[in-house]
Amino acid sequence: xxxxxxxxxxxxxxxxxxxxxxxxxxxDEIVDGSLYCAKCNETYPIEDGIPNLLPPGLR
Amino acid sequence: MxxxxxxxxxxxxxxxxxxxxxxxxLLVDAALAEVRPGDRVLEIGTGSxxxxxxxxxxxxxxxxxxxxxxxxxxxxxxxxxxxxxxxYHGLYGPFDLVIFNPPYLPTVAGxxxxxxxxHAFDGGPTGRKVIARFxxxxxxxxxxxxxxxxxxxxxxxxxxxxxMYRSHGFTVETVSTEKVPFETLIVLRCVRRP
Numbered sequence: 001x002x003x004x005x006x007x008x009x010x011x012x013x014x015x016x017x018x019x020x021x022x023x024x025x026x027x028d029e030i031v032d033g034s035l036y037c038a039k040c041n042e043t044y045p046i047e048d049g050i051p052n053l054l055p056p057g058l059r
Numbered sequence: 060m061x062x063x064x065x066x067x068x069x070x071x072x073x074x075x076x077x078x079x080x081x082x083x084x085l086l087v088d089a090a091l092a093e094v095r096p097g098d099r100v101l102e103i104g105t106g107s108x109x110x111x112x113x114x115x116x117x118x119x120x121x122x123x124x125x126x127x128x129x130x131x132x133x134x135x136x137x138x139x140x141x142x143x144x145x146x147y148h149g150l151y152g153p154f155d156l157v158i159f160n161p162p163y164l165p166t167v168a169g170x171x172x173x174x175x176x177x178h179a180f181d182g183g184p185t186g187r188k189v190i191a192r193f194x195x196x197x198x199x200x201x202x203x204x205x206x207x208x209x210x211x212x213x214x215x216x217x218x219x220x221x222x223m224y225r226s227h228g229f230t231v232e233t234v235s236t237e238k239v240p241f242e243t244l245i246v247l248r249c250v251r252r253p
Contacts, residue, residue, distance in 0.1 A: 005140060008122065012149035015199070044149075050131045051142050053149025058126070 001030050001051050011037035011044075012053045018044070063107075070112055073133040077106040077179035081239050086160050086210045087113050089234045089246040093208055094118050094156060101154040101200065103146055103161075103193070106179060108134030110158055115139070124150065127175035146193055152200030156208065161189045163211035186215040187223065194227045203253040208234070213243040224249045 006020055018035040025031060035044040035051060045052050052059065061072045065084060072078060087110050094100065098118040102111045105123035111134065114121050124144040125131050134141040142149060147157075162179055164170075165186035171177045182188055190211070201207065207229065211220055221231045229249035237244045 001142070002140060005122065005142070008151045009142070009149060010151040012144065015151070048132070048135070050128075050135055051149075052128075053142055053144045054126070055145070055148070058145055 001046060001049055002028055003030060004028075005051075009035065009051065009053065011040055011042070012055050013037070013042070014039050016040070063109075065109065066113075068109075068112060070107060070109055070137045071133065072107050073129055073136070075174050075176050076127070076130050076133045077176065079107060079109045081237060082160060082210045082212070082244050083109055085235055085237050085244055085246055086110055086158065086208065089208055089210075089248070090114055090158055091117070093206065093234075093248065098155040099153070100156045100158065101147060101150065101152070102158040104130075104159060104179070105134045105139060105141060106130050106160070108137040108139035108141065110160070111139040111141075112137050114158075118156070122150070126178050129175050130179075146189075147196075147200045150200060153202045154200055154205060156206050157197070157201055159193060159207060159209040161193060161209065161211065163187070163190065163215040165214060182215060185219075186212070187219060190215075190220060190223060194223055197227065198251075201251055203251050205251045207249040207251075208246065209249065210244060210246045213245070214241075217243075217245055221247065228252050 016039045023032040033046040100118045100121045102123040111123045123141045131143045163182045232248045234246040234248045
């Protein structure tokens, strides 16, 4: 995913902001990392460039 | 992995991802006629990514979602910016144009394959289960005057689906129809009333 995608992503449960942690990036592409919702205390993974924003029960 | 071609584009298709069919191509054609250069586009249930692929260089931005990890991998492979999500949950928006090829076939338990492909066609007993969930919260990502372009089948119930959109505050217009064996496919353009 591109970094600019952060502007339109939110927690799927509470719609709150997500905190981005980058583990691996190539140019402006985030390849591996995670998105964290502090309010829900939930982490959503970014793997192979795809953020997974499915709530825990649907993964 | 298979390669498919539509119009001027070649795209890849992975196993257990919906093989683009008449409904996909009808939606591509309608989307090409609908999209405006300034549109922020969201495609829901992108599958191989084919519709988004055609819109990428014609809109301000294009983002796609799918619930299937295989579809997400496939769409990304085709160059589409994709988020694994349940419909639009996890996207903040706002968007100007939402494109949606829902699972719209009425099913009974035995129809399901038990694979990710079920999500591409399984519309529940009426065929309208996922369309109903889509409309439930659509106002959170689609502001007034925002447009939805969606395809489904006569098996889903054309009048019933139109009425669902109307009762959620949309004006509804039929953009195209196509007769295929056993059903008629229809593309609706639905605009959220101000």
